[in-house]
Amino acid sequence: MSQPEAALFVTCLADLMRPEVGFAAASLIQRAGFTVVVPRQGCCGQPNYNAGDKAGARDLAKAAIAALERFEIVVVPSGSCGGMIAKHYPHLFEADDPWRPRAERLASRTLELTQFLARHPLPDGPKAPAGKIAYHDSCSARRELGVLAEPRALIAAHTDAEIVPIADAESCCGFGGTFCVKYPEISARMASEKTAAIAATGAGMLVAADLGCLLNLGGTLKRQGSPIAIKHIAELLAGEP
Amino acid sequence: MTALDFKSRAHAAMNDAKLAPALKRMKSHFQTGRAMAAARFPEFEMLRDRAAAIRRRSIALMPDLLERFEANATAAGMQVHWAADAAEACAIAARICRDNGVRRAIKSKSMATEEIHLNAHLAREGIEAIETDLGEYIIQLRGERPSHIIAPAIHLSKEDVAETFRAAHGDLPPGRDIAERTALVKEARVKLREAFLTADAGITGANMLIAETGTILLVSNEGNIDLTATAPRLHIAIAGLDKIVESWDDAGIVLRVLARSATGQDMSSYVTCLTGAAAEGEAGPRQSHIILLDNGRSAMRASNKAEMLACIRCGACLNHCPIYAATGGHAYGGTYSGPMGAVLTPLFDGLRENADLPNASTFCGRCQEVCPVRIPLPMLLRHWREDAFAAGIPPRGERWGLGLWRWAGRANWRYRLATRAASLGLRLTGWWQRGTIRRLPLAGGNFTATRDMTPPSGASFQSRWKGQR
Numbered sequence: 117m118s119q120p121e122a123a124l125f126v127t128c129l130a131d132l133m134r135p136e137v138g139f140a141a142a143s144l145i146q147r148a149g150f151t152v153v154v155p156r157q158g159c160c161g162q163p164n165y166n167a168g169d170k171a172g173a174r175d176l177a178k179a180a181i182a183a184l185e186r187f188e189i190v191v192v193p194s195g196s197c198g199g200m201i202a203k204h205y206p207h208l209f210e211a212d213d214p215w216r217p218r219a220e221r222l223a224s225r226t227l228e229l230t231q232f233l234a235r236h237p238l239p240d241g242p243k244a245p246a247g248k249i250a251y252h253d254s255c256s257a258r259r260e261l262g263v264l265a266e267p268r269a270l271i272a273a274h275t276d277a278e279i280v281p282i283a284d285a286e287s288c289c290g291f292g293g294t295f296c297v298k299y300p301e302i303s304a305r306m307a308s309e310k311t312a313a314i315a316a317t318g319a320g321m322l323v324a325a326d327l328g329c330l331l332n333l334g335g336t337l338k339r340q341g342s343p344i345a346i347k348h349i350a351e352l353l354a355g356e357p
Numbered sequence: 358m359t360a361l362d363f364k365s366r367a368h369a370a371m372n373d374a375k376l377a378p379a380l381k382r383m384k385s386h387f388q389t390g391r392a393m394a395a396a397r398f399p400e401f402e403m404l405r406d407r408a409a410a411i412r413r414r415s416i417a418l419m420p421d422l423l424e425r426f427e428a429n430a431t432a433a434g435m436q437v438h439w440a441a442d443a444a445e446a447c448a449i450a451a452r453i454c455r456d457n458g459v460r461r462a463i464k465s466k467s468m469a470t471e472e473i474h475l476n477a478h479l480a481r482e483g484i485e486a487i488e489t490d491l492g493e494y495i496i497q498l499r500g501e502r503p504s505h506i507i508a509p510a511i512h513l514s515k516e517d518v519a520e521t522f523r524a525a526h527g528d529l530p531p532g533r534d535i536a537e538r539t540a541l542v543k544e545a546r547v548k549l550r551e552a553f554l555t556a557d558a559g560i561t562g563a564n565m566l567i568a569e570t571g572t573i574l575l576v577s578n579e580g581n582i583d584l585t586a587t588a589p590r591l592h593i594a595i596a597g598l599d600k601i602v603e604s605w606d607d608a609g610i611v612l613r614v615l616a617r618s619a620t621g622q623d624m625s626s627y628v629t630c631l632t633g634a635a636a637e638g639e640a641g642p643r644q645s646h647i648i649l650l651d652n653g654r655s656a657m658r659a660s661n662k663a664e665m666l667a668c669i670r671c672g673a674c675l676n677h678c679p680i681y682a683a684t685g686g687h688a689y690g691g692t693y694s695g696p697m698g699a700v701l702t703p704l705f706d707g708l709r710e711n712a713d714l715p716n717a718s719t720f721c722g723r724c725q726e727v728c729p730v731r732i733p734l735p736m737l738l739r740h741w742r743e744d745a746f747a748a749g750i751p752p753r754g755e756r757w758g759l760g761l762w763r764w765a766g767r768a769n770w771r772y773r774l775a776t777r778a779a780s781l782g783l784r785l786t787g788w789w790q791r792g793t794i795r796r797l798p799l800a801g802g803n804f805t806a807t808r809d810m811t812p813p814s815g816a817s818f819q820s821r822w823k824g825q826r
């Protein structure tokens with residue numbers, strides 16, 4: 117019996133800034149019993165959409181839809197880009213636009229990585245060593261996709277990590293895409309409040325499912341001279357060092 | 358208000374050493390209050406759904422309901438006035454005062470009167486207006502505007518207030534002890550009692566207008582609204598058109614989510630319902646007026662921001678907003694602040710002048726999560742961004758960058774070329790800066806101003822993934 121296929125939409129941030137996340141996600145999808153396909157792809161269009169450039173976002177969404185719509189399952193290692201496709205794509209097109217049903221179909225087939233792994237579990241294996249970790253929920257995963265339990269269950273099942281809660285966990289980390297360069301002072305304040313809460317947990321590592329939050333918080337921690345390392349949940353679960 | 362822009366005001370606020378602790382107190386106080394109120398009331402979410410539906414229905418039926426309100430209020434003896442904008446509302450209020458020889462008016466907290474700058478207008482007409490809500494009284498003495506819709510003086514410490522009182526109440530002994538909150542409240546009470554007893558008119562806002570009986574409903578915690586509306590011989594209420602609801606049942610549902618969302622109380626301490634005017638021999642004002650204020654609301658109702666009219670001014674979106682928590686309310690530069698202010702201020706004061714407000718959000722969505730009437734605030738902010746983009750308001754560099762990104766993304770080879778170049782550039786910069794990028798001259802170096810950037814470990818994922826199709 118041949119394996120089912122799943123497409124990986126790697127996100128432009130992981131593609132460029134941390135390719136390891138793409139490889140880790142691919143290996144997890146494989147271990148969950150799927151053949152990973154990486155169709156040629158670009159950006160989901162969120163930067164344009166969030167800047168008010170709806171027509172630009174529509175163009176980028178069309179490119180993504182064309183690349184991804186032939187797959188039964190599309191996996192995205194990011195709540196933010198996953199939410200863009202799963203929740204916002206249909207709104208980009210008017211009800212009578214032929215792209216609307218295509219956007220809706222893709223939206224219904226798109227899963228954020230931990231959502232995917234909750235539905236298509238990984239086989240049991242040796243638990244990856246992790247120690248004390250702080251887990252940060254991105255706002256898009258938490259509020260747009262309602263993903264909260266999935267990452268924690270996966271971490272508990274596949275690593276020996278002890279997850280310590282971050283105070284005021286519901287607050288945004290201050291990344292917000294271009295927000296962090298448009299309003300650097302406010303963004304830095306939000307990030308430093310978050311890193312203070314993370315440091316107070318005593319965790320040795322910060323894990324999240326969104327690279328945007330991780331680059332913001334990891335970069336802030338590093339500038340502060342903190343020893344706390346960052347890891348994307350895909351890297352943690354895949355057992356990457 | 359200053360002529361500075363949002364960023365400069367935010368910068369000043371964030372460097373105000375006294376503001377940060379005040380905002381932190383506010384945030385934990387209101388957030389905990391709401392969370393506890395919701396936790397002890399299992400029907401809260403269901404009630405929010407009903408309140409959301411009621412408010413949307415009220416806005417959909419707004420013109421008809423307002424006419425019913427007018428008919429019923431008039432029949433009960435109230436005088437109803439319609440004001441198209443701020444200037445007209447101010448003129449009507451001033452005329453009523455003039456016609457009735459009013460020299461001194463007391464006021465309860467009202468965002469509508471803040472919105473139309475009523476006090477300044479009345480002062481120009483020689484009419485003194487004294488705020489009787491404690492917070493409003495304090496900021497009035499200081500010549501400031503409210504920094505929060507339900508806690509107008511939240512930006513001040515008790516030391517600030519003591520200083521303000523010493524400066525304003527020169528007739529009281531300078532050696533008096535007003536270090537503690539209770540002493541401050543007591544002193545304000547003495548001063549305000551004078552005002553209550555000598556005022557010729559009382560001016561209030563309205564939390565709801567109940568169409569079926571022509572009733573004005575007001576909530577407060579200090580009891581000052583009761584006195585303001587009923588002690589003087591004349592009452593003037595000013596309310597936005599959006600305050601309308603159809604029935605007492607509707608008002609009851611809205612009331613049950615309002616205080617829980619605002620302060621975490623199950624119900625505000627006072628709910629005042631006023632219908633008509635007092636007859637000969639009855640207690641209460643002999644003349645009662647209501648000014649129904651449009652000021653852009655009808656236009657908003659016809660736009661893609663119509664849902665904003667469902668707002669019940671509870672302040673929950675401010676209390677849970679990380680931007681508001683960092684900058685406080687004055688940075689927004691308008692009457693309203695926080696997420697709801699970022700939607701409303703461009704409407705009242707112009708989008709071009711306030712283009713920062715809809716942009717200063719990470720779209721974290723917490724405001725929408727706590728809004729009792731489930732207003733999709735991030736989506737409304739997004740609509741403003743779309744309006745701004747269509748009007749060419751964003752800086753040229755930003756529009757140019759977005760256009761380039763769109764163009765690159767339309768053909769995959771261009772996207773790949775861009776990624777390849779960026780990856781190479783970042784890796785070279787990283788190598789040059791010995792492994793960690795501490796300065797990156799992109800977007801003004803803003804990302805690396807407070808963060809280190811780890812350069813990519815190698816070429817992009819897609820360029821290394823074998824067998825791409």
Ligand code: SF4
Nearest residue numbers: 668669671672674728
């Ligand atoms: S938008 Fe919602 S949360 Fe904000 S003040 Fe209005 S009703 Fe309250």
